[in-house]
Amino acid sequence: MAAEDNQAGVQELAQRLAQQEQELAQLRAELKAQVEERQLIARQLATSESRLRGILEAMTDVVLVIHVDCTQIDEIEIAPTHLSTLYDAELDWINETVAAFFAPATAGHWFAIVERVLRQQQGTDFDYRLTLSGEEIWFSARISPLDQKTVIWVARDIRDRKEAETQLQQKNQLLERTLKELQLMQNELIQAEKMSALGQLVASIAHEINTPLGIISSSGRVLEMFWQESFGKLLSIWQGYPPDQQTQLLTLLEEIHPPTPLLSTREQRQLRRQLTQDLEALGIGEAALVARICSEIGLREPPLALMTQMPDLAWLEWIYQLVTMRISTHNIAIATDRAAKIVFALKRYAHSDQSGVRSPLDVESSLETVLTLYQNQIKQGVTVERDYTPNLPPLLGYPDELHQVWGNLIHNALQAMQNRGVLRIITRSTPTAIQVTITDSGPGIPGDILPQIFQPFFTTKVAGEGSGLGLDIVRKIVDRHKGEITVTSEPGCTTFTVCLPLGEK
Numbered sequence: 001m002a003a004e005d006n007q008a009g010v011q012e013l014a015q016r017l018a019q020q021e022q023e024l025a026q027l028r029a030e031l032k033a034q035v036e037e038r039q040l041i042a043r044q045l046a047t048s049e050s051r052l053r054g055i056l057e058a059m060t061d062v063v064l065v066i067h068v069d070c071t072q073i074d075e076i077e078i079a080p081t082h083l084s085t086l087y088d089a090e091l092d093w094i095n096e097t098v099a100a101f102f103a104p105a106t107a108g109h110w111f112a113i114v115e116r117v118l119r120q121q122q123g124t125d126f127d128y129r130l131t132l133s134g135e136e137i138w139f140s141a142r143i144s145p146l147d148q149k150t151v152i153w154v155a156r157d158i159r160d161r162k163e164a165e166t167q168l169q170q171k172n173q174l175l176e177r178t179l180k181e182l183q184l185m186q187n188e189l190i191q192a193e194k195m196s197a198l199g200q201l202v203a204s205i206a207h208e209i210n211t212p213l214g215i216i217s218s219s220g221r222v223l224e225m226f227w228q229e230s231f232g233k234l235l236s237i238w239q240g241y242p243p244d245q246q247t248q249l250l251t252l253l254e255e256i257h258p259p260t261p262l263l264s265t266r267e268q269r270q271l272r273r274q275l276t277q278d279l280e281a282l283g284i285g286e287a288a289l290v291a292r293i294c295s296e297i298g299l300r301e302p303p304l305a306l307m308t309q310m311p312d313l314a315w316l317e318w319i320y321q322l323v324t325m326r327i328s329t330h331n332i333a334i335a336t337d338r339a340a341k342i343v344f345a346l347k348r349y350a351h352s353d354q355s356g357v358r359s360p361l362d363v364e365s366s367l368e369t370v371l372t373l374y375q376n377q378i379k380q381g382v383t384v385e386r387d388y389t390p391n392l393p394p395l396l397g398y399p400d401e402l403h404q405v406w407g408n409l410i411h412n413a414l415q416a417m418q419n420r421g422v423l424r425i426i427t428r429s430t431p432t433a434i435q436v437t438i439t440d441s442g443p444g445i446p447g448d449i450l451p452q453i454f455q456p457f458f459t460t461k462v463a464g465e466g467s468g469l470g471l472d473i474v475r476k477i478v479d480r481h482k483g484e485i486t487v488t489s490e491p492g493c494t495t496f497t498v499c500l501p502l503g504e505k
Contacts, residue, residue: 062097062139062155065146066114073101073111096130097139097155117143117151127158138162216335219328238318249315252303256323271295275302286313297323360394361402363427363434370406374414381420388427395434395500401477402500408470409438409496416442416494433483436498445489453487 065077076098100106117124123144129136141155238246272288272295279287284307293316294302307313371384378384395402413423421441428435445453454475478485483500 062153064098064153064155066101066151066153068111068114068118068149068151071111073107073114076101096132100130113143114151114153117145118148121145121148128155213335213339216332216339219331219335241315245315249319252319256297256299256319268295271300275300278302289313290316293317293320296320297327358396358398361397361399363392363395363402363436364388366399366403367406367425367427367436369403370410373407374410377414377419378423382414382417383422385422385424387424389429392427392429392434393502395502397481397500398477401480405474405477405498406436406438408474409498412470413438413440413442413494416440418442433499433501436500437495438498439493439495441492442494444491444494445487447489450487450489454485 063078066073067075067077069075078098101110113124113126123142125140125142127138127140129138131137138158138161139155140158140161141153143151143153145151238249241249272291275291275294276287279290279302282304284290284302284304290302290307290313294300297320307316367388371378410423417423417440423441424437424439426435426437426439428437454471475485478498478500481500483498485499486497488495488497
């Protein structure tokens with residue numbers, strides 16, 4: 001019995017021993033695996049460290065690891081970057097950078113940036129500069145948090161970038177100055193073209209003003225001669241008539257209304273011949289004298305009743321002198337008004353508004369101003385057909401520039417027709433815009449040059465007659481008003497259409 005118990009105990013012990021050996025083998029295998037894993041990790045760490053070191057050594061940036069303790073920078077580790085491979089060894093950038101963290105003038109500034117990065121746990125970028133060996137050098141830095149008390153600082157030399165930025169700024173300033181000069185030149189070209197157009201108008205305007213001045217002068221001489229030579233004589237004749245005849249003479253004088261305009265020389269001759277024949281047929285003496293006086297004052301029916309009562313005809317000379325004086329004063333008023341209109345139109349056209357502020361413009365009045373200035377060319381043989389839309393709304397724009405638009409287009413139309421033909425001007429309106437159409441009956445613009453007419457300095461005129469800037473300036477002015485100009489042309493019909501927005505109310 002005892003032997004059996006011993007044998008059972010031995011078997012149990014053997015089983016426990018085998019189990020422990022199995023567990024020990026398993027532990028050895030696990031330990032081996034862990035050792036191999038750690039060896040692999042160590043190799044990987046060594047490889048990573050080698051790669052990182054290689055990367056750092058290849059970098060030409062300043063790389064610092066900064067540790068913070070409480071309220072100050074405790075330690076700065078310098079990464080093994082090789083700045084000397086690219087930069088002068090005399091420029092000790094790393095030491096100068098590190099020194100800046102502890103210098104009294106800059107320490108607080110640098111610490112504030114590092115402290116903010118640690119507090120926010122968010123990287124930041126900024127530029128700074130250091131003076132190294134007497135040279136001011138700009139850097140661009142990136143600070144990133146590594147943990148709660150450590151940041152990494154990477155700084156790069158950005159002298160080239162700063163120099164490029166400086167050059168770019170200088171070029172921008174140069175471009176701004178150039179743009180201002182170009183704008184000034186453009187304004188001067190516009191004004192020069194305007195003055196050129198005015199120069200072309202000078203002769204015709206002088207003629208237009210000389211005509212009413214001549215009328216005023218001649219009418220003034222007539223009045224002066226009347227008072228010096230005829231007034232006393234006529235007063236004497238008047239006093240020689242009885243009251244009833246004086247009344248008849250005053251009535252006749254009130255009834256005589258010289259035609260407006262006065263009869264032309266040809267019409268006077270025709271009327272004189274007809275009156276002479278009629279008076280001779282009636283047996284009136286001095287028929288030719290009576291016919292001459294009546295034709296000159298526009299009296300188509302001679303006062304036969306008075307001629308019968310007062311056959312001496314001295315009263316007729318009296319009537320003639322007074323009517324002539326009335327005609328002279330009327331001519332002076334018309335001529336003065338005509339000269340005033342020309343001067344006003346010229347002042348309006350030549351006015352240059354430098355305020356740069358838009359103002360309301362009456363388009364019809366603006367067109368009439370230009371037509372007044374070109375009246376001398378128009379009256380040579382141009383028929384002006386106006387088709388104006390009544391009550392056009394005012395156009396918000398630059399009046400002096402729009403005068404120039406109409407002036408250039410009308411001037412070109414008159415030149416194209418050689419001052420002989422039909423000039424048609426149409427105005428139309430929409431709720432948002434006004435359209436002006438100017439058409440001439442000239443020979444037209446050839447199709448091969450039509451696309452070029454708005455190009456600066458392009459002209460088909462002979463040298464000295466045009467700068468080639470007129471239509472280019474017109475297009476620029478229309479563009480400035482946010483409008484559009486188009487042209488169509490065929491023999492006998494060239495049409496320029498300008499469409500301009502009304503602008504804000």
